Amino acid sequence: MDKKTINIALAGFGTVGTGLAKIIRENKSWIERRTGKRLVIKKILVRDLTKVRSFVPDPDARFTSNMDDLLMDKGIDIVVELMGGIEEAFTLIDSSLRSGKHVVTANKALLAEKGNELFALASEKKLGLYYEASVAGGIPIVQTLKDSLAGNKIKSITGILNGTANFILSEMTSKGLDFSTALNAAQENGYAEADPTLDIEGIDAAHKLTILIRLAHGADYPLGILPIQGISRVNAKDISLAGEFGYVLKLIAQVREKSEHLQAGIFPALLPCDHILAKVDGPFNSILLEGNAVGPIMLYGQGAGDLPTGSAVLSDIMSLAKDNSAIDNTGFKENILPKAQIVEPELAVYRHYFRMSALDKPGVLSAVSGVMGEHNISIAQAVQKPGPEGKNVPIVFLTHRAQLKSVYSALKVIDKFDFITAPTVHYRIL
Amino acid sequence: MDKKTINIALAGFGTVGTGLAKIIRENKSWIERRTGKRLVIKKILVRDLTKVRSFVPDPDARFTSNMDDLLMDKGIDIVVELMGGIEEAFTLIDSSLRSGKHVVTANKALLAEKGNELFALASEKKLGLYYEASVAGGIPIVQTLKDSLAGNKIKSITGILNGTANFILSEMTSKGLDFSTALNAAQENGYAEADPTLDIEGIDAAHKLTILIRLAHGADYPLGILPIQGISRVNAKDISLAGEFGYVLKLIAQVREKSEHLQAGIFPALLPCDHILAKVDGPFNSILLEGNAVGPIMLYGQGAGDLPTGSAVLSDIMSLAKDNSAIDNTGFKENILPKAQIVEPELAVYRHYFRMSALDKPGVLSAVSGVMGEHNISIAQAVQKPGPEGKNVPIVFLTHRAQLKSVYSALKVIDKFDFITAPTVHYRIL
Numbered sequence: 138m139d140k141k142t143i144n145i146a147l148a149g150f151g152t153v154g155t156g157l158a159k160i161i162r163e164n165k166s167w168i169e170r171r172t173g174k175r176l177v178i179k180k181i182l183v184r185d186l187t188k189v190r191s192f193v194p195d196p197d198a199r200f201t202s203n204m205d206d207l208l209m210d211k212g213i214d215i216v217v218e219l220m221g222g223i224e225e226a227f228t229l230i231d232s233s234l235r236s237g238k239h240v241v242t243a244n245k246a247l248l249a250e251k252g253n254e255l256f257a258l259a260s261e262k263k264l265g266l267y268y269e270a271s272v273a274g275g276i277p278i279v280q281t282l283k284d285s286l287a288g289n290k291i292k293s294i295t296g297i298l299n300g301t302a303n304f305i306l307s308e309m310t311s312k313g314l315d316f317s318t319a320l321n322a323a324q325e326n327g328y329a330e331a332d333p334t335l336d337i338e339g340i341d342a343a344h345k346l347t348i349l350i351r352l353a354h355g356a357d358y359p360l361g362i363l364p365i366q367g368i369s370r371v372n373a374k375d376i377s378l379a380g381e382f383g384y385v386l387k388l389i390a391q392v393r394e395k396s397e398h399l400q401a402g403i404f405p406a407l408l409p410c411d412h413i414l415a416k417v418d419g420p421f422n423s424i425l426l427e428g429n430a431v432g433p434i435m436l437y438g439q440g441a442g443d444l445p446t447g448s449a450v451l452s453d454i455m456s457l458a459k460d461n462s463a464i465d466n467t468g469f470k471e472n473i474l475p476k477a478q479i480v481e482p483e484l485a486v487y488r489h490y491f492r493m494s495a496l497d498k499p500g501v502l503s504a505v506s507g508v509m510g511e512h513n514i515s516i517a518q519a520v521q522k523p524g525p526e527g528k529n530v531p532i533v534f535l536t537h538r539a540q541l542k543s544v545y546s547a548l549k550v551i552d553k554f555d556f557i558t559a560p561t562v563h564y565r566i567l
Numbered sequence: 568m569d570k571k572t573i574n575i576a577l578a579g580f581g582t583v584g585t586g587l588a589k590i591i592r593e594n595k596s597w598i599e600r601r602t603g604k605r606l607v608i609k610k611i612l613v614r615d616l617t618k619v620r621s622f623v624p625d626p627d628a629r630f631t632s633n634m635d636d637l638l639m640d641k642g643i644d645i646v647v648e649l650m651g652g653i654e655e656a657f658t659l660i661d662s663s664l665r666s667g668k669h670v671v672t673a674n675k676a677l678l679a680e681k682g683n684e685l686f687a688l689a690s691e692k693k694l695g696l697y698y699e700a701s702v703a704g705g706i707p708i709v710q711t712l713k714d715s716l717a718g719n720k721i722k723s724i725t726g727i728l729n730g731t732a733n734f735i736l737s738e739m740t741s742k743g744l745d746f747s748t749a750l751n752a753a754q755e756n757g758y759a760e761a762d763p764t765l766d767i768e769g770i771d772a773a774h775k776l777t778i779l780i781r782l783a784h785g786a787d788y789p790l791g792i793l794p795i796q797g798i799s800r801v802n803a804k805d806i807s808l809a810g811e812f813g814y815v816l817k818l819i820a821q822v823r824e825k826s827e828h829l830q831a832g833i834f835p836a837l838l839p840c841d842h843i844l845a846k847v848d849g850p851f852n853s854i855l856l857e858g859n860a861v862g863p864i865m866l867y868g869q870g871a872g873d874l875p876t877g878s879a880v881l882s883d884i885m886s887l888a889k890d891n892s893a894i895d896n897t898g899f900k901e902n903i904l905p906k907a908q909i910v911e912p913e914l915a916v917y918r919h920y921f922r923m924s925a926l927d928k929p930g931v932l933s934a935v936s937g938v939m940g941e942h943n944i945s946i947a948q949a950v951q952k953p954g955p956e957g958k959n960v961p962i963v964f965l966t967h968r969a970q971l972k973s974v975y976s977a978l979k980v981i982d983k984f985d986f987i988t989a990p991t992v993h994y995r996i997l
Contacts, residue, residue: 156860160718160719160859160860161718163859163860164718164719164720164859164860167718167720168717168718170785170899170900170901171717171718171785171898171899171900172717172900173900269715275858275860275861275862275864276864277707277711277714277715277716277864280710280711280714280715281707281710281711281715284707284710284882284885284886285699285707285710285711285879285882286707286878286882287598287601287602287881287882287885288590288591288594288597288598288601288878288881288882288884288885289590289594289878290594290597355600355601411846413846413867416841416843416846428705428878429590429593429594429874430586430590430593430594430705430874430875430877430878430881431705431868431869431874431875431878431879432705432868432869432872432874432875433868433869434705434706434707434866434867434868435865435866435867435868436864436865436866436867437843437864437865437866437867438861438862438863438864438865439861439862439863442862444859444860444861444862445860445861445862447860448716448718448719448858448860448861449715449861451717451718451860452714452715452716452717452718454718455714455717455718456714459893459895460893461891461892461893462891462893463889463890463891463892463893465889468601469600469601470600470601470602470603471600
């Protein structure tokens with residue numbers, strides 16, 4: 138923008154909004170050295186005007202509860218949407234763009250659901266709709282895909298994109314906790330919300346993955362058909378058994394490209410302990426990419442929090458603030474990205490982990506391994522844990538590469554055996 | 568640039584130039600989808616016109632050995648300098664900018680030595696002088712510092728920036744090789760040049776660090792006063808002893824900021840095995856940053872090679888090719904960056920590793936630890952390795968935090984004891 142003072146309106150003044158305002162104040166002269174611009178938070182849209190605020194960015198910043206105060210103000214250059222939710226946020230972004238303002242947002246759910254529509258509008262208006270903070274907090278994955286790796290065809294993305302789920306699994310792994318105790322710990326530490334559904338059921342990671350797929354592949358993978366499996370049914374027993382085999386359980390977001398077709402999903406998976414993502418613990422996020430030129434690249438950092446997320450929002454604001462900044466929202470010239478060409482999820486090939494609960498009696502191993510053989514599942518390792526004869530024992534199988542489809546068919550047969558006492562637990566191995 | 572075809576001249580057609588040309592051909596339609604532009608390699612400057620080339624990007628690309636063929640050609644938009652070296656490369660870049668052409672370079676040595684001058688010229692001409700490939704190959708560290716983390720004050724950068732040195736240390740660690748055998752292995756695998764001085768003496772890493780300091784701190788740290796220590800004198804014995812204590816030896820490039828003053832240097836150091844950089848093996852590079860907003864961020868990838876480095880060069884070309892691309896070479900508004908304010912290197916505080924070679928006789932440990940105490944060096948761990956009485960034995964000390972200055976003074980005293988049979992080996996611990 139060819140002006141010295143950039144006026145910003147914040148919509149939402151929670152954790153991230155406060156963090157952003159703090160950085161803008163703290164790094165004020167630094168930001169001016171970088172951009173030649175003064176960033177001024179002119180208006181702040183909040184739900185409750187009477188709430189006492191521990192931090193106010195500037196005595197001149199005006200709080201308002203009326204969205205029109207932002208939209209009608211011709212002096213505002215950039216609207217920063219940090220309200221969350223879908224409908225109100227959509228209205229704000231849509232109206233901001235229509236009234237000629239650039240938008241920066243951290244709202245992954247909204248972009249995953251209505252990104253197409255909003256990007257088309259932004260492009261029509263030649264305005265920025267930037268969203269670095271929407272995926273993996275402070276990690277600059279959006280710009281990396283949009284710019285730094287733009288010349289690459291991305292062969293795969295494998296990410297730990299949800300800090301809450303990763304914190305819970307890390308606690309379960311390091312302390313041997315069960316899921317609900319670890320969830321409580323996450324809530325007490327401020328890493329999980331009162332209603333943790335979006336995080337633990339993989340939905341938040343799915344929102345982020347659809348955004349990454351747009352950036353990496355220039356294609357729209359509808360959220361409604363993305364296979365999503367969360368961690369709420371993860372049993373501490375499998376984490377401990379996996380550990381004995383040298384694996385660690387992580388909630389993985391993955392997309393792989395094969396002959397222009399995409400395989401994608403959110404699922405808990407076992408990673409070998411020396412896998413580069415295996416050491417990503419607690420609330421951290423990490424993304425491993427494979428480009429056809431750059432090879433493997435990994436980015437690591439805090440996936441949430443006031444200052445890390447604020448840092449990402451600020452980078453978008455500073456990009457827009459540049460003189461003659463080239464607006465590039467999606468990383469592609471098309472206004473509407475085509476639908477992704479999708480491989481049927483059950484055709485995906487992985488290695489697998491099974492834990493069967495079986496009565497310890499003759500013929501069990503032979504029957505089970507027979508069914509796997511019939512389904513072209515080749516066993517790499519099998520361990521029957523010792524237990525009292527005739528009683529329930531766990532049998533763990535690690536397999537070579539096999540299609541999910543074969544796995545599901547085999548398990549359907551196996552779980553019908555009368556000596557199988559509980560549904561077999563199955564995880565993919567990366 | 569507001570035209571549909573971007574004409575490129577390559578200066579130098581070795582590994583990286585060939586890699587770049589391959590990616591541009593391979594990802595042609597993808598690049599057009601991203602940018603709306605067609606990238607054409609119009610001219611290629613080479614030293615030897617008669618050399619048979621295994622790969623030619625385009626039948627229309629013209630090889631020349633005359634620099635003026637590039638400079639005089641008004642149709643060329645971007646000159647890509649991949650010749651290496653200082654003088655000729657300087658002439659090319661200087662003349663290209665003067666004749667109105669954008670420049671993309673991978674030449675870290677040139678930027679470290681003459682960056683100020685060239686950036687000032689580029690800024691005067693309002694032209695791009697981009698250099699993503701100059702540091703850490705395919706890892707997008709330049710853009711990350713220039714844009715993504717631009718709102719942060721960077722508190723520290725700790726990097727493994729030289730793949731050759733890292734490959735050699737990895738070989739020494741995993742196979743117990745001595746330095747020269749590992750260097751030979753690196754040369755045989757194409758990871759080290761016939762004259763490996765720049766890589767093994769830390770000079771290449773120093774070039775890269777000065778570029779990172781410019782980007783992160785907006786300051787010029789003269790290469791001539793940057794403390795540089797390489798790995799050519801690393802003894803396999805210390806790698807093995809460090810391993811026993813749970814540490815791994817890496818060649819580290821580091822800058823730390825304290826009250827607007829910088830502490831920087833290149834040195835081999837011990838990293839705890841669970842340090843995030845400890846697992847960076849072989850020819851890989853990795854950079855750990857700490858920003859005052861984003862917290863810790865780590866980037867990892869291939870630091871060299873035709874396609875990874877080509878990927879970085881291509882990202883610069885694509886950035887410049889954008890319509891109305893905002894030119895930003897240094898990440899700061901100033902044309903000339905100020906000299907860095909520098910902390911005297913000996914004031915830096917670290918933990919330390921010492922290996923003394925001492926005759927096994929009474930009073931040794933007491934004398935040595937007495938000297939350390941007098942110099943305010945507090946011992947965290949001490950191990951005297953068993954050996955025949957009266958003969959030479961290694962004594963290893965790990966210390967708490969102490970100033971380098973104290974360490975150097977103490978070692979000067981200790982190494983004069985008559986029971987000390989060889990100069991004490993000293994490494995910092997991160």
